[in-house]
Amino acid sequence: MSIFRSATLLLVATLGAAGLATNAWSQGRPLTVVSWGGAYQDAQREVYFKPFTAKTGVKLVDESWDGGIGVLRAKLQGGANNWDLVQVESEELQLGCEEGLFEKIDWAKLGGRDAYMPEAANDCGVGAILYNFVLAYDGDKFKGAGPQSWADFFDLQKFPGKRSLRKGAKTNLEFALIADGVKPADVYQVLSTPAGVDRAFKKLDTIKSSIVWWEKGAQPPQLLASGEVAMVSAYNGRIAAANKTDKKNFRITWKNSLYTIDSWAIMKGSPNKAQAEQYLVFAGAPSVQKDLPPLIPYGVTNKRSTELVAKSVLPDLPTNPEYMASALLISDKFWLENLDRLTQRFNSWVSK
Known part of the structure; x- marks a missing residue:
């Protein structure tokens, strides 16, 4: 966090x-x-x-x-x-x-x-x-249904506007593959191959120009509140806290969230x-x-x-069985073995 x-x-x-x-x-x-x-x-x-x-x-x-x-x-x-x-x-x-x-x-x-x-x-x-990394959006900013999946998050035609993601390889590569059609259960198997990593970055390329990066957990609700972005990845608790404290109408899409x-x-x-x-x-x-x-x-x-x-x-709560049914546990084993390498690639990709 x-x-x-x-x-x-x-x-x-x-x-x-x-x-x-x-x-x-x-x-x-x-x-x-x-x-x-x-x-x-x-x-x-x-x-x-x-x-x-x-x-x-x-x-x-x-x-x-x-x-x-x-x-x-x-x-x-x-x-x-x-x-x-x-x-x-x-x-x-x-x-x-x-x-x-x-x-x-x-x-x-x-x-x-x-x-x-x-x-x-x-x-x-x-x-x-x-806690979970979830997709969140401002319910007051969408006339119809908001984004209901990571595929929607990556669909600039269906849902135009800026998006905000946590700055780093972890979580974003998983979200990119899920948005590209990989089943959550297969994400780390795919990411363990060079072709899978390339596929994730290729998917991120499709929204790169529309990404606003966040680094602090308080930023996603602030970005939604200001209207700077249409949707965010965020910690579920920060979104709920903004709704409770600031009386916002932020909504969470729990489908295929990541938990840790x-x-x-x-x-x-x-x-x-x-x-x-x-x-x-x-x-x-x-x-x-x-x-x-x-x-x-x-x-x-x-x-x-x-x-x-x-x-x-x-x-x-993120432990709600309905949410856990489609959630993916972030793999400590995968990231321990690949964090440095993929962070270097991510930083190089961001700077281009």
Whole structure:
């Protein structure tokens, strides 16, 4: 996920838990938690950050970032790491774990791996949310039915106007192949061949002159609201948040969306490892996780959390069986093996 940069200091709300508060204040610095900003991080503050500080007395600072394994490498290799707990995308988690950038998770403290969705329980990460990359458009801007598929997204004659896509190879190559008629189940098999990659870029060529690139998760709803683009790829929660907060009529096409899980990872050598683990225990509790979807509709990862979520929210969650039936899980394996190569090709293609 991508973000607007912000930083908010959450001061200790209570000194009731004397031992915990003493540990927090004796740290060289407060527990620093890094996420994706925008409406999502606003929701995290209300559900996780502030209540955690109020309950434990642990001083917590939250910051935000734009993602990228290079940022994490530089933090540790430069010897100036000031982050403790970072929310990362799936390939960042896998690469970071392999490279020793993260601490191993003590799953016994979290109730065991079986308490979480299988995809959310990793050696170095604890799943935070499940979310989808979806097609979205402004219902007020279309007289008839809006785009109902990725084929529609790529059809400039049927739906003229600018489009916005996340700047990068990942997700766009998948969308291009689906728009070109490849079945979702076959996407990564096709992308694993040179001809398949060529096919994806050839399809992107058909709308290249009409693409407005986004890099931060808050941008797609802003681009729709301004009328700069007719449709976007976006995080489902950002679109829902704009509808709720700004009273927009943005609509989501769930067909063939892409889904993934973002995870919490503890930076290697963090002086606040104990406090970070304490946070993970708190944020993983079903009684706490259930309060996130009503604020922003992302799927939660503790198996018992979903059954506690308000039923009125369930139709908007990406874990809705109707949406999952046609959704494609982003392949960590494929992108771990091909990210650098395809990113180079994508950047070269964009610059031409």
